[in-house]
Amino acid sequence: MPQHDVLVIGAGLAGQRAALAAAEGGASVGIISKVHPVRSHSNAAQGGINAALNPEDTWESHAFDTIKGSDYLGDQDAIEIMCREAPEELLELEHWGVTFHRNEEGRLGTRAFGGASAARTYYVADITGQAILHVLYEQLMRHEEVYRYEEWFTTALVQDEEGRIAGAVTRNMRDGSMELFSARAVILATGGNGQIYDPTTNALICTGDGIAMAYRIGAPLMDMEMIQYHPTTLAGLGLLITEGARGEGAHLYNAQGERFMEKYAPNKMELASRDVVSRAEQTEINEGRGFPDGTVALDITVVPRKRIHEALREIVNVGRDFAGVDITQEPIHIKPGNHYTMGGVRTDVNGQTPIPGLYAAGECACVSVHGGNRLGANSLLDTLVFGRRSGAHAAQAIKGLPVPEPARASVGAEQEVIDAIVSRDRTGRRVSEIKAELGQVMDRYVAVFRDEQGLNTALETVRRLQEEAQTVAVDDKGSVFNQDVLGALELQFMLDNAEAIVIGAIERKESRGAQYRTDFPDRNDDEWLKHINISANGEGPEVSYSEVTLTQWEPEERKY
Amino acid sequence: MADFKLKIRRFDPESGEPAYWGDFDVDLPPERSVLDGILQVKDREDASIGIRCSCRAAICGSCGVRINGKSALACNTRIGEAAERARDGAITIEPMGNMPVVKDLITDMEAVHWKKVRRVVPWLLPAEEPPEHSEYIVPAEAMLDVTQAMACIHCGVCVSACLSMEVDPHFIGPAALAKAYRFVGDPRDGAEEERLKDLAEDPHGIYDCTHCFACVEVCPKDVAPMNQIMRLRRRATGDHGIKDDNNGYGHEKAFVNLIEKYGTLHEAQLLPRSFGDGSLVKGQIEPGAVKQLIESLPTALRGLKSGKVTPKKALLHPKLPDQDQVRRVFSEVESKDDRVELNLYIVGESGGEEAEA
Structure with missing residues (x-):
């Protein structure tokens, strides 16, 4: 029976970051993933990562934007932590080797993103998630003491008699053998559940495994009704066109050639928060002002050509390969599509779920920093900050605990x-x-x-x-x-x-x-x-409520 | 919608039977992908077909296969176009080459790719302690330059297509070497020379590439692995003067010098100059290269025998009539303080204009 102090399930950004933090905290770590870590869906986060790093920017401004974006459902204590810790987290990634875009002075450069009052999104062309994922994997390879179980599928979490987490049951996909892992702490980092929608921007692996496994052993799920539809996805296939396109200045038009966001968000226009833009698009489409294929148009041709090549390269490829459109020459048809799971396994600000020893981080978790609507470029930040906090906390919390013996x-x-x-x-x-x-x-x-x-x-x-x-x-x-x-x-x-x-x-x-x-x-x-919490009580789902934590921002009307 | 025929290479390691072809029909619009075709077969007919796949958007790098013999991602190959190139009307789909097959279209990338990635010390070895509360200050161009290698999704398609790998399975390979450039080209890394020396001296390293362009052609992300290998060579030879036992240094120098002198490749001179600093006739061969020179004699003799090389051509290689222009290119490039390297993120002026027209 493989035995680790901390067992991380899922090896996207949250999982890898948690594993690295737990290892730095002195724990012996195993990290399990049903795909090779660099195949994880964190790859698909194109646009960037938010941090109030510029001297003119403040974490409070970032926090307020996030809270307003969440439609005041986000827990403000957790959001404060995320936004305060964002700059150091970003710098750590830079020090590890992420090839972030630089400005002319050679310092980190930013782009604008939706729902944000400052340009605070740091990026690597439009492969930000991929670049960070691969750099974290570099660090994982460097840490030889972190055991990687690549292409192992976890089927269930295991508790001891007192209800404390004791390990997990997995299947080695290579030969089909079943293995029981013993662990003092388990960190779920299994991502979202977009595959329950069709179409979706999510990869085929995003099937909500961790959310379901935690639910089955009694962990409450929170904010599950909050499913983000991204405003710019390709009709039919559901593939993502990054918000970075609008951040770089692209416009949205209906079939009558109207820049319709003027009606819905006169100040922020295309860079209103995602729920607002998606609703605007869907309203245009439902009221007959869309194109016959049920879409509206995203016009990226207004972005200078050199800039497109430098900063939106992947979108050029996606347009060419998957829609047959040269985005530098003509608008591309898009519509709102399933994209992100704001809800998930309820955790505190250290990633702890109500099940002793069980943590969750990243998209499978609900801290809740995204509340009713996640801002673009806050998801990478969420995975990293709360991945790190989970790993670090777990490494300390397990000290002195006996080695559990999960039931065979x-x-x-x-x-x-x-x-x-x-x-x-x-x-x-x-x-x-x-x-x-x-x-x-x-x-x-x-x-x-x-x-x-x-x-x-x-x-x-x-x-x-x-x-x-x-x-x-x-x-x-x-x-x-x-x-x-x-x-x-x-x-x-x-x-x-x-x-x-x-x-x-x-x-x-x-x-x-x-x-x-x-x-x-x-x-x-x-x-x-x-918050709405849903738990399995043996007979079926049970609904309960929990308070939204407010610190310094009172709910007010939301306008963009 | 249209009908397409798929011929999928099947292999069940538990059956004791050899690999065989499975024939399937699918019904899809031609602009959909070969992966969509395979998934349709799995959904409707036979879900036991093994293929790694996830993002469907050429980002995760899972679905590398060979389609009609050519290495590619199944998700960004259009099924209609694949059908046009198919012999007998059936699109053949096989597992990637140069790798052991685990099951059906699933190969063992750990054995032939990840092991080699780890071989190149694939993490940043910072030159100095990171600045406190600040990022490293580095030129924007340098970051864009290494971002091309960073764009690699490790799908293995280049490894599958690599001709050198076919001959030398120990060749570090295009993707792992592109990964190496990602550190060598990164101004934050402090081990450039050690890395280059290591990769130049390894007989399966940067000089094991035969410059065949196969990896450049098949790469779904425009990483152009061979270009990254050539950048490693330019840095090893030009910037660091690393003289390796494989004579990579001498060969690279000889190549450049001959072009500067003649404008085209003087093949008869290439061999002796690669192994020594001067010509064979003048007897300036380096003693360490004698063995390799002798080993290359059969190749030279075959050239003579087939008429590819004649004594006359070998001795009297003509210069290009406008050789001065070639020299001007050399002096123009050499007069620059920095080497300008274009990549997919830094598009050259003329490239932009051409595309505009």
Whole structure:
């Protein structure tokens, strides 16, 4: 049985940052990922990372922008920590070798981003997430004492008799063997759940595994109804066009050639916060002012050519390869698309969940710094600050704790689940069919605009799909890289996530951030300035509430 | 929508059977990707096909394969275009080359790629303690320059296509060497000379590349790994004068000197000059190079035999009629304080104008 002080599950930015911090804190660390770490979805964060590093900028300004962006649902103590620690975190990355863009003096240069009152987004062309991910992996390779389990799939978390976390059950994808890991602390860093939507900007691996695993052992999920639709995604495929394009000056037009953001956000225009821009676009499309393919146009041609090549190179490629459009010459058709999970496993500012020894960081966690709507370029920051804090805290907290002995039986139970799927003859639907229906239903009813009737339809569908998922069979009966059986497990994780999202959306009878209820179109601070928590209590999901932490910013009307 | 035929190379390591071809039909618009085709087969017909894939947008680097024999990412190869290039109308999809196959389209990249990445000491070795509460101050161009290598997603497509790797499996390889340039070219790194010496002296290092352009052609991210290897060579030879046992230094120098003198490559002189500083006739060969020179004799003899090299051509290599212009290029370049290196983020003036037209 592999044994580590700290076991990190997931090796994107949050996971790698947590592993490095835990190792620096003197803990023995194992890091498990179902893909090679550099394949993680942190790669896809194109635009940059926010930090109030300029002398003219202040962390308070960054914090206020974040709080306003969150539609006042973010916890202000956590946001203060994130924004205060952002500059040092950014500098640490720079010292490790991230090739951040420089200005003419050779100092770090910035670009503008949505919802921000200053240009405080630091970047590497439009491959910021990729550059940071690869540099963190460089540091991980340097730390030989951090054990990497690459292409290991975690199926369940294991607790001891007192309910403290004791380890995890995993499957080595290379040979199909099941392994029980013992750990004094477990840090979940498994990312978001975008795959429950179709289309989505999220990679195929973003199936909400960690959120579901934590939920199953009783950890509360928070703000799950807050699902971000990114304003600029390609129709059909859902691929992302970075907000950096608008940060560099690109405009949005409807089919009548109107720069429609004038109506919705006269001050910030295209750089209003994402929920605002996505709603504006969807309104234009719904009211018949979009293009026939259900889109509006993003015009990047106004950005100087040299600048496009230097700063938006990846978007040139995405336009050319995936839309057949030369973005330097013509506008590209885009629409709002599923992008980010603001909610997740509830944690405190050190990443601790209510389950002793269990931490969560990054997109799978809900601290909550993003509240109802995340600002662009705050997600990388969230992963790094709270990844580091989780790793550092866990390394200290485990000192003196005995080595846990997770029950061997847990492996047997997981093995049985897998054996049952593999040996089952096909009588019901395919995994892909259930997943496709889930994606369509979520995108139709739990998207930019929601109402009670649609949400109830979605909940009924999700519950039916949960039943159908119990009978899925697989084509692959083998042990080596049986992706088919893992897909069946991921489907169950996704359905748990979907159920929590829909329940949260039904529960919140107001409009705030990404949750816009056409039947409750106003924000209602008197009743709903609170987090919705969803826990599994054995019989099904249970809803409870927790306070939003306010420090120095009172909720006010939100205008861009 | 259109119908496409896929021929997918299947291999089940647990069956005891050799690899075989699986034939599948898919129905997709031609602008969709080959990966979309494979995923459609998995979704509708046979979910046991093994392929790593995740982002579908050429960012994660998971889905490297060979399509109609050519190494590429399945997600950014359009299925319609692949079908046009397919023989017999069926698009063939095979696992990447130069790597052991684990299952179907899944290869063992750890064995042939990541091991070599670790070989190049793939982390920053800072020249000095980082400044407190501040970033390192470095030229903007230097950061853009290494960002091209940073754009590498380690998909392995170049490794799959590398001809040198086919001959010498120990060759460090295009992606790992591009990674090495990311540190050598980074002004924050303090180990430039040690890194270059290490990579020049390794017989499987920078001089093991045969300059064939295969990696440049297939790279889905325009990293141009071979260009990064050439930059490593220019720095090793030109900036640091690293004389290596592989005669890479001498060969590089000989090449440049011959072009400066004749305008085109004087092949008969290249060999002796590579192994010594002067010509073979003048007997200035370096003693350490005798063995390698003798080893290259069969190649020279084959050249004579096939008529590629004739004694006349070998001895009397003509200069270009406008050789002065070549010299002017040399003096223009040599007069500059800094070497100007264009890359995908720094586009040359003329390049921009051409594209404009």
